[in-house]
Amino acid sequence: MRPPVVSNINPARSLVLTHEEHALLGELVEIMGLIENILIESVEPFDPAASIRLSGMPAGPQARLWMESINGRVTDPTVSALIPAARLELEQVAEDRNAFIHALYENDYVDGYVEPGYQTTSATRSKTGTSRPTADLQRIRDRAATLSVMVDAIGKAVI
Numbered sequence: 001m002r003p004p005v006v007s008n009i010n011p012a013r014s015l016v017l018t019h020e021e022h023a024l025l026g027e028l029v030e031i032m033g034l035i036e037n038i039l040i041e042s043v044e045p046f047d048p049a050a051s052i053r054l055s056g057m058p059a060g061p062q063a064r065l066w067m068e069s070i071n072g073r074v075t076d077p078t079v080s081a082l083i084p085a086a087r088l089e090l091e092q093v094a095e096d097r098n099a100f101i102h103a104l105y106e107n108d109y110v111d112g113y114v115e116p117g118y119q120t121t122s123a124t125r126s127k128t129g130t131s132r133p134t135a136d137l138q139r140i141r142d143r144a145a146t147l148s149v150m151v152d153a154i155g156k157a158v159i
Contacts, residue, residue: 016105016121017134024137025100031144032059032097035090035151039066042155046073059094063087070158079157086150093147096140099125099132108133 017025036055043066044051050069054062067087074080103123121134 016107018121021121021134021137024141028097028137028141028144029101031141031148032094035144035148036062038148038151038155039063042066042151042158043069046158060091063090063094070154073159074154074157075159076157079154082150082154086147086154089143089147090151093140093144096136097144099123099130100134100137100140102126103132105134 015022036059039062040051040054043054047069050065054065054069057065064087067083070083074083100123103125105121105123108120108122122131123134124131
């Protein structure tokens with residue numbers, strides 16, 4: 001017997017992100033998952049063991065192993081030249097994503113900006129204590145989308 005479905009359970013404290021910010025964060029997470037899948041798929045046909053290892057790695061080591069695995073397997077020099085940039089961008093976008101995934105969101109009230117009490121929101125990373133404005137979410141989501149196109153093009157060029 002399945003337990004009853006409980007709906008409308010509220011978290012311990014109020015959420016501060018807008019629906020749009022939640023959507024951007026969700027899209028960012030999904031795009032990064034898509035990129036990871038493309039990395040794994042592009043290596044699997046010629047190195048199943050590396051493909052399995054890729055699936056269990058964080059983004060930095062994953063990007064390095066992916067680059068090492070496909071090195072020399074992309075014959076188009078234009079596409080091949082994109083590999084180091086894709087690796088670096090993957091590491092940076094993953095770090096930017098983590099700044100929002102592993103964060104506490106807080107409302108910031110700014111005096112004298114636009115009007116008194118104008119509200120902004122920031123994400124403060126649990127590990128480091130660094131803060132990022134949630135206004136960065138759109139830019140990071142768009143970088144991830146662009147990266148997915150680059151990684152897909154590289155993955156399709158692997159022989």
